Amino acid sequence: MIGYMFDTNIFNAVLDQDIELGERKDAIYYYTHIPLDEIQQTSNEARREQLERTFHAIGGESVPTTSAILDVSKWDQCSFDSGDGFLEKIRTELRALDRACGKRLSETNQSRDALVAHTCISNGFFLVTNDKNLRAVSENNGGKVLSMDEFLGT
Numbered sequence: 001m002i003g004y005m006f007d008t009n010i011f012n013a014v015l016d017q018d019i020e021l022g023e024r025k026d027a028i029y030y031y032t033h034i035p036l037d038e039i040q041q042t043s044n045e046a047r048r049e050q051l052e053r054t055f056h057a058i059g060g061e062s063v064p065t066t067s068a069i070l071d072v073s074k075w076d077q078c079s080f081d082s083g084d085g086f087l088e089k090i091r092t093e094l095r096a097l098d099r100a101c102g103k104r105l106s107e108t109n110q111s112r113d114a115l116v117a118h119t120c121i122s123n124g125f126f127l128v129t130n131d132k133n134l135r136a137v138s139e140n141n142g143g144k145v146l147s148m149d150e151f152l153g154t
Contacts, residue, residue: 001026005029005127007131008039031055032064032077063123084150087114094110094114095107121143130147
């Protein structure tokens with residue numbers, strides 16, 4: 001079986017493009033608290049409700065993040081990393097790449113992305129994302145990454 005984890009932008013793409021993911025016999029979908037936390041911060045109430053329905057319709061198996069970041073992680077849904085600096089390396093690279101591209105993301109958003117990438121890399125899951133910077137950092141650190149189109153085979 002192949003494990004896949006979706007970045008939050010994938011739930012938006014599924015909703016916006018009315019994509020049916022369907023069941024894949026070779027796949028197990030995993031998720032952490034991160035995408036639902038981000039979805040629940042959507043200011044437009046109708047959009048938030050649609051995204052929550054999309055998230056729950058896709059489903060999957062909940063796993064803790066592989067590491068934790070103060071003020072981002074839910075302490076009952078995370079693990080504490082080995083202290084080897086790998087998470088911080090991912091976060092630093094993502095921050096630098098975002099800055100170089102002119103992206104103005106919050107420290108919290110970059111931390112969330114780093115947690116998702118670290119969890120996928122540590123567990124051998126494919127990260128499905130349309131975020132080019134997150135993809136580059138994940139791949140640079142040994143991650144397996146697909147865009148939505150690649151995941152769908154289009």
